[in-house]
Amino acid sequence: MGKLVIVGTVAFDEIETPFGKTDKILGGAATFISLAASQFDVDSAIVSVVGEDFPQQYLDLLKNKNIDISQLQVIKGGKTFYWKGKYHNDLNSRDTLVTELNTLADFNPVVPSYYSGAEVVMLGNLHPGVQLSVINQMTKRPKLIILDTMNFWMDNALDDLLETIKHIDVITINDEEARQLTGEYSLVKAARKIYDMGPKYVVIKKGEHGALLFNREQIFFAPALPLEEVFDPTGAGDTFAGGFSGYLAATGDVSFENMKKAVIHGSNLASFCVERFGTERMINLDKKEINKRLHQFKALTQFEIELN
């Protein structure tokens, strides 16, 4: 059983999609990552912060999934990070209506000592300076450091982001972000420019169009499972990252071949996430459903062809 350090927001989300709207519900990158990773045989810890307004039931929920929350700091008198967003009709784009950083503004991450030698570090979307602080607290170079980020940091903290990227192994971003970061339209060329920034692996998330895994020699592609209903895309990218990092931490094998499987596991779990609002589907997900859908992934993509 490998150890996994998860950094990212633990948040209140308020979501509107064409299919309905929520009140403030449980959200945040670290939340989705940890719930997905909890499907694998892994010791994981969340490094994050919330306010005193964060309900005990949410803390209990994470604890009951065997997620270490000893360094999920609860700031007295503080308020939890809050995001409110509205998705457009095609669900491929959204408007952020409210972002309140609250306790996240002064967050000093602390890696629990039991996890300072963890095999895998999953840096969920956060300020790149916070992500780097976590890397610096690791007493042993992890087998794999994975970083998720977004265009917001490219616009507002590019120098910090470029510094942090130097120290990681895998970056996960979406196709538009890969293009923004590199100025290259071709994703093949974009990946090549990103290797020169530090990462040895590039994962490009394309939402409903699947995900690409690149290293200098190989490319692997996993589609998103075509679904009857996509209800709420919130957290799908984080769920992908959680499945990816959780599987790699559980297996301890960071070869390209095993990363391919990790991409499939991540895509598989993300396909559940979007079927309900927020974390609802991820909280109540059993191994049988997961396995059934892995079979569907195989049927969707595998073929026999005569090659010379």
Place this chain on the structure above:
Amino acid sequence: MGKLVIVGTVAFDEIETPFGKTDKILGGAATFISLAASQFDVDSAIVSVVGEDFPQQYLDLLKNKNIDISQLQVIKGGKTFYWKGKYHNDLNSRDTLVTELNTLADFNPVVPSYYSGAEVVMLGNLHPGVQLSVINQMTKRPKLIILDTMNFWMDNALDDLLETIKHIDVITINDEEARQLTGEYSLVKAARKIYDMGPKYVVIKKGEHGALLFNREQIFFAPALPLEEVFDPTGAGDTFAGGFSGYLAATGDVSFENMKKAVIHGSNLASFCVERFGTERMINLDKKEINKRLHQFKALTQFEIELN
């Protein structure tokens, strides 16, 4: 060796992309379809029309690929169908600048008698009434009738299109067109509505995001090969259709398993088409290159995963 009837435009295209522009060059759906199909062991015939301005060298080119052009009518004093378009920077959208139907306006398709019992009919993008006329000329129900169409006919000849669709087996359209035709955003639901219109199989082309093959029970997905350079998308969808129909005609096997292979062959050939303007890359394409890229397709998509 199976027989394949190919219907569609044979045209002059004038193309501008971010990478350059052309004069009037060889284009048209039937041209791209037949060039792709010519990579397989198939007897194929083009049913189409051009004007007296159509160069003999283009006719010779098609003949030299063993394509029967006895019913590629050359109208004395007539002009060949002409399309001029300009692609936007991301190559995913384009503006049509000029469309001159010319001889196509009064086109009466004639299926060569040698082909009236052909196993496969590939109805390239054309007025659905012309497509239906070809179906009606087949003396024996073909094993497979494949129809490609576009939003233009949904906007301008929907009743004709719905009538023609009743008589076909496979429809190939892009994702936006599937949504337009059915009013369903989910492609899974869209495919289901299309079965009720007639086709047993639905192929949804997503350009750089790959292609989906549906029947009532199964879904298969083939990605587009990530490329260093996409130069000109013109004809990629037709090349896909040509590879798909050509492979099925050559093998004579219209099972879902074999259609999966046909989708891979179609995607593989389309990946070459976009690397140069117009038909340039398709005209000079050898089996070795094709086979090498099939290996890449396999590496891109195939994985081993433990399933319970």
